[in-house]
Amino acid sequence: MFSGAGVYPLLALLAGVASGPARDELRAVAPSALNLPPVDGVSAALGVWTRHDLPLSPGWDPGTRLSGDPSIDQPRLDAWAFAETGGRIPALPVAVDEDTGVVLASALSVVTEWVQPFDNGVMSPAAGPWSGRTLAALHRRHAASDALRPLRVLDGAVTLLTVEGGDDIDVLLAIGADAATPGSVLAAAIDGFARSTPATTGPGITAQEVDATDPAPELLVSLPAFDLAAGHDLLADPDLFGLRTASRDGTFPGISPVDLAVSSARQQAVASFTALGFQAATVTALAMYPLAYRPPTARKLRVTVTFDRPFGFLAVHRPTGLVLVAGWVRDPADWTP
Known part of the structure; x- marks a missing residue:
């Protein structure tokens, strides 16, 4: 299973802060923000974290910073995924390390009774x-x-x-x-x-x-x-998500004057269909590294x-x-x- 509605907000956010070919590729996939009105049975959340020592562009201040210590940062991010999905997904699908510069994440939950x-x-x-x-x-x-x-x-x-x-x-x-x-x-x-x-x-x-x-x-x-769980690596098909340049040498001046590249992009999804109702949850996350620290993808x-x-x-x-x-x-x- 997969949720495009979980990926799209992150791509649209990146498109708004990217430049050059990375911006063009992202806008081809996500030209505008996804504005889902309040819906009974659906909850959605967006999380943004930046490393404490990463220079930020004017107007970009998510208010949440990564310490640079994975033993502190990973449990915080995992707790966010757990809380925003009602415990259905216990951890963020990307791992952070001391070089992670930016993490973007979306959470989506769908719960309904028949x-x-x-x-x-x-x-x-x-x-x-x-x-x-x-x-x-x-x-x-x-x-x-x-x-x-x-x-x-x-x-x-x-x-x-x-x-x-x-x-x-x-x-x-x-x-x-x-x-x-x-x-x-x-x-x-x-x-x-x-x-x-x-x-x-x-x-x-x-x-x-x-x-x-x-x-x-x-x-x-x-x-x-049925009771399903699935994980997806979005960088396995970067062209589908407009991430080809963003994962190689993309620049995001709307976030930071330091060049950043998307190093990891993953989604974790679960769903269950029972006699009484349907429940589904997804967490999608993108990790970005300063290019000087870029790992393989x-x-x-x-x-x-x-x-x-x-x-x-x-x-x-x-x-x-x-x-x-x-x-x-x-x-x-x-x-x-």
């Missing part, structure tokens, strides 16, 4: 990469006149199921065809969930007519519970949607459509009696 909880159970997929396993699963039945409302299909190739949270947070589950790659499914879901249309055919969907006492359609949902229609092979998810701010967190469930937990 409007309609799931029931705990098991799942035993008959085919696909999870066949032969008994998985801890969640099940839910929608049986009202609008039971099919959460189910939509995008271009016939990706099935989206909206799980509504109690705040302004929805979690969209996305499953594609057997051969679809995680990148293609998540990219299609992110780009197209707003134009998806109601449908009763698509990946993961089966539909059949059954005997019933009323003619209203019903929707049965089954998926594995009735008859009713019954529709069932079953996520019984790898699938994706998006946590979306409902009013704006902003994707807060996206991820891919590749290996869920086995059920233990």
Whole structure:
């Protein structure tokens, strides 16, 4: 899993204080600040620290300084990550040493309870990469006149199921065809969930007519519970994040007259999807070094949607459509009696 909403504020901040090619590359990725309005269920924080003896440019004074002693600085930064994520992420994903000049960090937490909880159970997929396993699963039945409302299909190739949270947070589950790659499914879901249309055919969907006492359609949902953790090195693909020059010989006169380079850029992310709700947290951090110290880097229609092979998810701010967190469930937990 990964959170672009956790990375973007740091890139936009750097773009505002960089110069030359580094500024151009960063602005191509993050041309403006991300202004997320107050949202129930979402908390965000930005932290900035500079080394105590680093000369600062006029107007740049974060008010928090690094001592230059890693035994003091690292626990302070780790405590910040722990506090800003409610304990979900215990440490900053970058390490500091005596030469660290600047640390920038963002924390994002998403917590919501389902409007309609799931029931705990098991799942035993008959085919696909999870066949032969008994998985801890969640099940839910929608049986009202609008039971099919959460189910939509995008271009016939990706099935989206909206799980509504109690705040302004929805979690969209996305499953594609057997051969679809995680990148293609998540990219299609992110780009197209707003134009998806109601449908009763698509990946993961089966539909059949059954005997019933009323003619209203019903929707049965089954998926594995999941508890994920992921770490990412943003400098592994510096062009994607506009950090190519910034990590090599970038200058940031808005921070300091001393030339600085991004020496480490990482994100740690966790998410859990349970019977009662969804929780996710990310901490993204960039460490910068003065270049002199730079290190290496009735008859009713019954529709069932079953996520019984790898699938994706998006946590979306409902009013704006902003994707807060996206991820891919590749290996869920086995059920233990």
